[in-house]
Amino acid sequence: MSTGFPEVNLADPDLYAEGDPHAAWRTLRERAPVHWQPVSDTLGFWSVTRYADVERVLEDHASFTSEQGTLLSLLGRDDPAAGRQMAVTDPPRHDRMRAPLHRALRLRSAEAHADLIRAGVRELLPEAPPGEELTFDLSAACAQLPLVVLGPLLGLPAADRPRLVRLAMMCAAEDDPEHQLPGGPAATLERGHRELFAYFADLVRDRRRRGEPADGHGDLVDVLLAMEVDGRRLTPGEVLSNCYSLLLGASVTLAHVPPATVLELSRTGRYAHWATRPELIDGCVEEALRWASPASHFMRHARRPLDLAGVPVARGDAVVAWLGSANHDPAVFERPRVFDPSRRPNRHLAFGAGPHYCAGASIARVTLRLFFAELFARYEEIEVTGAPRRARSTFLSGITHLPVRVRPRRKEVAR
Numbered sequence: 189m190s191t192g193f194p195e196v197n198l199a200d201p202d203l204y205a206e207g208d209p210h211a212a213w214r215t216l217r218e219r220a221p222v223h224w225q226p227v228s229d230t231l232g233f234w235s236v237t238r239y240a241d242v243e244r245v246l247e248d249h250a251s252f253t254s255e256q257g258t259l260l261s262l263l264g265r266d267d268p269a270a271g272r273q274m275a276v277t278d279p280p281r282h283d284r285m286r287a288p289l290h291r292a293l294r295l296r297s298a299e300a301h302a303d304l305i306r307a308g309v310r311e312l313l314p315e316a317p318p319g320e321e322l323t324f325d326l327s328a329a330c331a332q333l334p335l336v337v338l339g340p341l342l343g344l345p346a347a348d349r350p351r352l353v354r355l356a357m358m359c360a361a362e363d364d365p366e367h368q369l370p371g372g373p374a375a376t377l378e379r380g381h382r383e384l385f386a387y388f389a390d391l392v393r394d395r396r397r398r399g400e401p402a403d404g405h406g407d408l409v410d411v412l413l414a415m416e417v418d419g420r421r422l423t424p425g426e427v428l429s430n431c432y433s434l435l436l437g438a439s440v441t442l443a444h445v446p447p448a449t450v451l452e453l454s455r456t457g458r459y460a461h462w463a464t465r466p467e468l469i470d471g472c473v474e475e476a477l478r479w480a481s482p483a484s485h486f487m488r489h490a491r492r493p494l495d496l497a498g499v500p501v502a503r504g505d506a507v508v509a510w511l512g513s514a515n516h517d518p519a520v521f522e523r524p525r526v527f528d529p530s531r532r533p534n535r536h537l538a539f540g541a542g543p544h545y546c547a548g549a550s551i552a553r554v555t556l557r558l559f560f561a562e563l564f565a566r567y568e569e570i571e572v573t574g575a576p577r578r579a580r581s582t583f584l585s586g587i588t589h590l591p592v593r594v595r596p597r598r599k600e601v602a603r
């Protein structure tokens with residue numbers, strides 16, 4: 189089957205590193221909102237790029253399953269975690285796995301950990317004497333941001349953070365030359381999975397040996413170990429598969445929101461304007477999430493023959509919902525290519541929609557709020573001083589290097 193738009197190839201990781209995915213998404217939204225993308229003679233996928241179709245595909249779990257893999261990197265292969273890992277398990281089993289984890293994440297998230305997150309954020313951002321400018325790589329500074337949050341939640345030693353970030357990037361951006369191993373994308377994925385699973389296998393083994401926490405306040409690993417689904421506890425393999433999912437869900441997304449935002453604020457000269465309006469911090473976080481859309485896509489497979497916005501889709505076909513495109517659909521967002529923290533409403537789909545709506549959304553929001561509050565309080569001005577480097581990945585939309593020069597605020601006006 190021909191695409192009809194040979195200039196558009198959403199499966200090409202170069203599009204996201206060097207091309208203009210927004211132009212490609214716009215073409216499809218306007219001219220082929222349900223679009224067949226061949227990958228080989230026997231393999232391909234449907235792309236949906238309009239907000240309404242993306243929302244439908246993610247919400248309608250009766251028509252679209254997550255159990256055949258949710259990332260394009262798994263196209264044409266079975267997902268061994270299906271039914272065992274929450275993110276790739278369909279309702280109703282999914283809902284029984286999600287409830288206790290969601291409760292724990294909500295409870296533990298936000299305010300309970302705010303002091304810890306704030307302290308972690310302060311360590312990430314370099315300080316300079318007032319009046320002296322400072323240059324650094326903002327993306328490198330943000331790389332550890334997810335682990336500042338997830339470390340305490342999963343009880344991960346601080347010393348392990350750099351290694352975990354590197355392994356997570358191997359699993360989420362296996363096409364990126366900075367993270368790819370000499371053996372290529374498949375070897376990178378395989379090694380990343382293997383090492384992360386081995387890491388969590390040790391962690392889970394230690395935790396089982398230790399038993400119930402004496403103070404009754406366990407971390408998320410304890411929640412998973414105590415979880416009963418359909419009358420039985422999760423197996424150790426299921427526990428570590430869900431630890432892996434939490435690590436990946438958090439670490440490849442959160443870190444990429446601030447650099448994308450700062451790049452745009454620097455480009456438009458609007459940093460100082462928004463940085464001095466703390467009353468808009470929540471709006472700024474929502475707009476940053478929409479703007480960055482760090483998880484570019486999620487995939488589903490049709491459970492039955494169906495009609496998708498007038499296009500017949502066969503049972504078993506892969507359908508990829510492009511969140512980054514939905515979040516810039518002019519049918520829903522006025523002037524979508526303008527970064528506007530005062531945008532109301534801002535019903536972005538950066539956290540997805542439906543039963544798999546991001547389990548870490550509340551904690552991600554708190555973390556970003558604390559991060560931007562600290563950034564705005566600390567630096568009066570930020571200027572991007574070199575070319576940003578974008579990740580070569582169909583999944584992760586992120587800037588992996590962003591050289592900046594900052595001018596710290598005078599102490600008496602900061603915070």
Ligand code: HEM
Pocket residue numbers: 246254258274275276286293337338433434437438441442445477481482483486487511537538539540541543544545546547548549551552
């Ligand atoms: C800016 C930060 C984040 C973004 C943009 C993001 C995005 C998403 C999206 C789009 C989904 C839906 C996947 C699907 O429909 O198949 C999702 C699911 C998930 N996210 Fe996040 N996420 C973020 C942060 C986090 C954090 C901090 C955690 C952990 C603490 C986390 C854990 C999860 C988990 C476990 C799921 C699966 C939920 C389920 O299947 O019910 N995420 N995330």
